[in-house]
Amino acid sequence: MLPDNETRINDSAELWLDQAVTRYESDSSRLLQILHEVQERFGHISQQATGILAEKLDIPRARIESVASFYSFLHLKPHGEYRVLFSDNITDRMLGSEALMEQMCQLLWLQPGKVSEDGLVSINTTSCTGMCDQGPAMLVNGRAITRLSHQRVQEIAQLIRNRTPLADWPADFFRVEDNIRRSGLLLGNTLAYGEVLHAAVTAGAQQIVEVVKASGLRGRGGAGFPTGQKWEACRNAPGKEHYVVCNADEGEPGTFKDRVLLTRQADLVFEGMTLCALAVGASKGFLYLRGEYRYLLEPLHAVLQRRRDSNLLGISILGKPGFDFDIEIHLGAGAYICGEESALIESLEGKRGVPRSRPPFPVTHGYMQQPTAVDNVETFCQAALAVQMGAEKYRAIGTEKSSGSKLVSVSGDCAYPGIYEYPFGVTVREILQDCGAVNTRAVQISGPSGVCVPENEFNRKLGFEDLPTAGAFMVFDDSRDMFEVARNYVHFFAHESCGFCTPCRVGTSMLKQTMDKIANGHGTKHDLREIDKLDRVLQNTSHCGLGRTACNPVLHTLKHFRPAYENRLKSLDFKPAFDLDGSLARARQMTGRDDAGAHLKETE
Amino acid sequence: MSDTFQLDGAVVPFEPGQTVMQAALAAGHYIPHLCYHPEFKPHGSCKLCTVKVNGRTIASCTMPAEAGLNVESNIEELNALRRALVQMLFAEGNHFCPSCEKSGNCVLQALGYDLEVHATGFRHLYPDRPLDASHPDILLDFNRCVLCELCVRASSEVDGKNVFALAGRGITKHLIVNSESGLLKDTNIALTDKAMEVCPVGVILKKRVGFSQPIGERRYDQRPISAQALDDAPRLSGSGGSCPACEDAS
Numbered sequence: 001m002l003p004d005n006e007t008r009i010n011d012s013a014e015l016w017l018d019q020a021v022t023r024y025e026s027d028s029s030r031l032l033q034i035l036h037e038v039q040e041r042f043g044h045i046s047q048q049a050t051g052i053l054a055e056k057l058d059i060p061r062a063r064i065e066s067v068a069s070f071y072s073f074l075h076l077k078p079h080g081e082y083r084v085l086f087s088d089n090i091t092d093r094m095l096g097s098e099a100l101m102e103q104m105c106q107l108l109w110l111q112p113g114k115v116s117e118d119g120l121v122s123i124n125t126t127s128c129t130g131m132c133d134q135g136p137a138m139l140v141n142g143r144a145i146t147r148l149s150h151q152r153v154q155e156i157a158q159l160i161r162n163r164t165p166l167a168d169w170p171a172d173f174f175r176v177e178d179n180i181r182r183s184g185l186l187l188g189n190t191l192a193y194g195e196v197l198h199a200a201v202t203a204g205a206q207q208i209v210e211v212v213k214a215s216g217l218r219g220r221g222g223a224g225f226p227t228g229q230k231w232e233a234c235r236n237a238p239g240k241e242h243y244v245v246c247n248a249d250e251g252e253p254g255t256f257k258d259r260v261l262l263t264r265q266a267d268l269v270f271e272g273m274t275l276c277a278l279a280v281g282a283s284k285g286f287l288y289l290r291g292e293y294r295y296l297l298e299p300l301h302a303v304l305q306r307r308r309d310s311n312l313l314g315i316s317i318l319g320k321p322g323f324d325f326d327i328e329i330h331l332g333a334g335a336y337i338c339g340e341e342s343a344l345i346e347s348l349e350g351k352r353g354v355p356r357s358r359p360p361f362p363v364t365h366g367y368m369q370q371p372t373a374v375d376n377v378e379t380f381c382q383a384a385l386a387v388q389m390g391a392e393k394y395r396a397i398g399t400e401k402s403s404g405s406k407l408v409s410v411s412g413d414c415a416y417p418g419i420y421e422y423p424f425g426v427t428v429r430e431i432l433q434d435c436g437a438v439n440t441r442a443v444q445i446s447g448p449s450g451v452c453v454p455e456n457e458f459n460r461k462l463g464f465e466d467l468p469t470a471g472a473f474m475v476f477d478d479s480r481d482m483f484e485v486a487r488n489y490v491h492f493f494a495h496e497s498c499g500f501c502t503p504c505r506v507g508t509s510m511l512k513q514t515m516d517k518i519a520n521g522h523g524t525k526h527d528l529r530e531i532d533k534l535d536r537v538l539q540n541t542s543h544c545g546l547g548r549t550a551c552n553p554v555l556h557t558l559k560h561f562r563p564a565y566e567n568r569l570k571s572l573d574f575k576p577a578f579d580l581d582g583s584l585a586r587a588r589q590m591t592g593r594d595d596a597g598a599h600l601k602e603t604e
Numbered sequence: 605m606s607d608t609f610q611l612d613g614a615v616v617p618f619e620p621g622q623t624v625m626q627a628a629l630a631a632g633h634y635i636p637h638l639c640y641h642p643e644f645k646p647h648g649s650c651k652l653c654t655v656k657v658n659g660r661t662i663a664s665c666t667m668p669a670e671a672g673l674n675v676e677s678n679i680e681e682l683n684a685l686r687r688a689l690v691q692m693l694f695a696e697g698n699h700f701c702p703s704c705e706k707s708g709n710c711v712l713q714a715l716g717y718d719l720e721v722h723a724t725g726f727r728h729l730y731p732d733r734p735l736d737a738s739h740p741d742i743l744l745d746f747n748r749c750v751l752c753e754l755c756v757r758a759s760s761e762v763d764g765k766n767v768f769a770l771a772g773r774g775i776t777k778h779l780i781v782n783s784e785s786g787l788l789k790d791t792n793i794a795l796t797d798k799a800m801e802v803c804p805v806g807v808i809l810k811k812r813v814g815f816s817q818p819i820g821e822r823r824y825d826q827r828p829i830s831a832q833a834l835d836d837a838p839r840l841s842g843s844g845g846s847c848p849a850c851e852d853a854s
Contacts, residue, residue, distance in 0.1 A: 047784060051784060060766040060769070060782045061782060061783075061784065062766060062767075062768070062769035062771075062780055062781065062782035062783075063766070063769060065769065065771050065780060066769040066770055066771050066780065069771040069772045069773070070771075070772070070773050071773075072773075335773070352770075352773075357646075357648045357663070357666040359668065494774065494775065495774065496774070497773070497774040497775070498773055498774065499751070499772070499773050499774045499775065499776070499777035500649050501648075501649050501650070501651050502649065502650050502651050502652075502689050502692055502693060502696075502750075503651055503689060503692065505696075505751070505774060505775055505777060506692040506693070506695065506696045506726075506729075506775065507692065508774070508775075509729065509774070509775040510692070510695075510726055510727075510729075513727070530726075533688065536684075536685065536688070537685055537688045537689065537692070540654065540661040540685055541651040541654045541661060541663075541685055541689065542651075543648065543649070543651070543663075576727075
């Protein structure tokens, strides 16, 4: 690894940094975007670059280090010319990602998490990259690569060894399929861009709020807050400025419908945001795009530009005086917690993505403490459709408390993974039939924090009455070990905890240790009691939903698949976590030994 | 006449803008807390002050007081959670009370005694956290950091210096200082800074003054933290003077 002081920044690099800061008007609230550019350009954010940025932005360098170190994709130390991250969702694992990563590590003589001696490459895992229907997937220098196979991993290792620039890699590696399997009112819409907005501008702001309220539309991010009510509260909140924010930080493992919407329905997303702007009186909007979808940035910019050229964005939109609105895209940098709306706003302001204490809520005190409407990508699309169709027609679709349709991201053990659009009220069983799933043991609905549905509950329905969901639908057949599924999710939460509050910061790590202890065959009944204790603390004292739901995957699988745990337990009531033989692992590694003499016999 | 809410059956008056914690302390009711400090804006990260409001658990230091709330605090269910949180903090860092010069004046230790934390509870994480002894007059022992951010807030809001910040995420979150070398000696910290006074545990220490108070005369030898905290708070809400806890520690 190159020591940091060998990567001295030369004059042209300093000039580049200067221009980057100027591009962002020396505004420290754009810090994350600036750091993103520095990371892309130099491969890491060096000490020297940090010093230069601190000076130019007039902020303490510790603040830059504080922000950069919060996000997984930003590095303060050299991390290799090629930074390879294997998506580590359970669906990637089920498709063989672990073996592929091991293969690549062997091909490149490397250990996971380390940078190669020559500074060429590093290999590690990352949380779900949203390619579950075409995994195993990875990111190389932030670019998504799908459908990994042993063949493809070999080719990639060769390209890295040859130092082939990423731009010259086969385009097929980067191909991302939409895999739309079933369309409904959203995916099947034939609206021309601007069509909804034309009609809405005539009707006016109040009318938009009324229609969205009457349509019964509820947020599609999972929480299900009534959208019209949110827009009205934001509209009525006093403030110098109002803001519209589209949450495209689709980080819930197993969810990828926003990726497809941003690929296929970008105009409808922006149309929804613009309607919202008209409704709440905002002149500025943000789309917070998760870093994993970096490849969508240029196409989305092109759509925004076309809309500006068509007077669907900008000053006096569609000739309506005073209707000024434009949208800026902010890139996330690998932090699941930024999907929480107040953490997202902190991140938009260039800070660590730590959820705020609520109240106050974003509708009154959001971006820059001003009234802000934050909605999910799909919600904005549905809002545009509701306005277009009229409340009554929209409400006729779905169920009483869950109107309209829902996109479901199907992955895991099924013949046809991809995107399925259904009216709310569809049963788990129907979806399983449509996606060609057989011998299904369980379905994880709405990601790790959601619900694990076993076979005898497949008649349950998607909707706010029964199974609310952000859209993830991960299928597990009877060959799968549900303990390992839960353990994967527990690792995810420990990795993504922001660390702000005691219970989540410490509790998720302890839960991870306990699950690993059970996995290693050292678990006892005592550990199951510890899981209960951790759950009580996490559920009752955590700062936000991440901590409050972090034990869900364990509790749900314990409830439905208890033997998967008990088979692993020792009969002893207590066994210390300290593993005498395990503690010698480092010594074995240093001496290159793994023979019987380098191991301690375990005594019962 | 000011509005009131109920706290464990007692009637607590409050001023507009006060949180449940602020109003409770001002009225002479103790709610256990660690990251809350009367002189700073409530932070809400340690979660020791978790109470039940109308049946829901929430941090009382950040919860705005409202008329008619029914707040439960001193009940076994919540004290059990608080004990677990204290155990978690002890397990997260490396706390060796017998050899720590903050012993007897340490808020975490005092909370442990007051909440009757009799056992470790969780297995320790034993993190590797090197000391920073670079500064001629100040020692930083990160092993004891509970990430309350009081030094971060004091340095930024009172001293106007930003000597401290937090870096990393999740269980790797840690305190850093504002210098290219990453060492305290290269910052502009001064012994007179507010940031020197506020550490509730033994991270930020003045060199060469340790163990000056005999056992028996230390702050929490005399009165438990539940009593001390009440002595501090009302004086503050009125006069805005400095905090006796900080004075004692310095």
